[in-house]
Amino acid sequence: MATPDPVDRMRPPGRPKGAYRSAKREGTTSAAGPPQGARPLGGAARSDVRGEHTSPSDPRVIVALDFASPMRALALADRLDPAACALKVGKEMFVVAGPEPVRWMVARGFRVFLDLKFHDIPNTVAQACAAAARLGVWMLNVHAAGGTAMLSAARTAVDAVAAEQGGPKPLLIAVTVLTSLGDADMRDTGMEGTAAQQALRLARLTAGSGLDGVVCSAQEAPALRTALGPRFKLVTPGIRPAGSVKDDQSRIITPQAAIANGADYLVIGRPITQAQDPVGALADINESLGAVP
Numbered sequence: 001m002a003t004p005d006p007v008d009r010m011r012p013p014g015r016p017k018g019a020y021r022s023a024k025r026e027g028t029t030s031a032a033g034p035p036q037g038a039r040p041l042g043g044a045a046r047s048d049v050r051g052e053h054t055s056p057s058d059p060r061v062i063v064a065l066d067f068a069s070p071m072r073a074l075a076l077a078d079r080l081d082p083a084a085c086a087l088k089v090g091k092e093m094f095v096v097a098g099p100e101p102v103r104w105m106v107a108r109g110f111r112v113f114l115d116l117k118f119h120d121i122p123n124t125v126a127q128a129c130a131a132a133a134r135l136g137v138w139m140l141n142v143h144a145a146g147g148t149a150m151l152s153a154a155r156t157a158v159d160a161v162a163a164e165q166g167g168p169k170p171l172l173i174a175v176t177v178l179t180s181l182g183d184a185d186m187r188d189t190g191m192e193g194t195a196a197q198q199a200l201r202l203a204r205l206t207a208g209s210g211l212d213g214v215v216c217s218a219q220e221a222p223a224l225r226t227a228l229g230p231r232f233k234l235v236t237p238g239i240r241p242a243g244s245v246k247d248d249q250s251r252i253i254t255p256q257a258a259i260a261n262g263a264d265y266l267v268i269g270r271p272i273t274q275a276q277d278p279v280g281a282l283a284d285i286n287e288s289l290g291a292v293p
């Protein structure tokens, strides 16, 4: 029996066998060419250094593709417009499917946030960040608790790959304190102060090490914006459009309120991925933010 082509296993449903691989070889991932409205392939959506949004039409929404099945993730991505959103790939899909779905999304013109939260000795994190940067991702992250040497090594590695490839520098951001942790967890793990104090301390360390921003709750955003200035990127999950279900999120905020609090990018999963009409749900959110697509 023929072994299934490992690359074609990433083929979104509805695409003919072989289309994904041949499209990749040719620099386009659609057998019929890029979809209408898509930006040029090869990361050309990122026209600026470190992928900063420079106009209101650049996407603020990062769709969290939290699917156990990479096929489902790619099928959804195939319906989305790179001009309307960035995409987030996390540990779950990466462990199952490896880098191939990320390459597919990048080649399709999407800004990809690779959310693998690296935390290890500086050399290991630097190598992992370099490998992520070589995938052409727009944003990647590490744990700020790895310390200054690890953060600086990550920054140096990412910048070296960008220089080597002549492309824009990926945004390198850090996780401060996981929002699943509270003040009692700080005490249990020997940290002084509250979780909010630790988050601010680690955000300062992140900025001091030359990273571009942090993942934070939109509630923390005003304090971090004040402390760290206008160019420090704030990436906020826990977003729910008015009237949508909370799921397992506890402290939620609307997209408009998150932006008003100073967030640069909004990580949104289920309100889009589980909607009956994901494309329409994303369009509604973008419209509520005054974005064009």
Ligand code: C5P
Residues within 6 Å of the ligand: 064, 066, 090, 178, 179, 180, 215, 237, 238, 239, 247, 249, 267, 268, 269, 270, 271
């Ligand atoms: O479906 P939902 O919009 O709740 O998904 C939010 C995304 O943001 C998920 O990928 C989740 O892992 C991530 N996230 C979060 N809270 C954090 C950090 C990340 O919900 N504090």
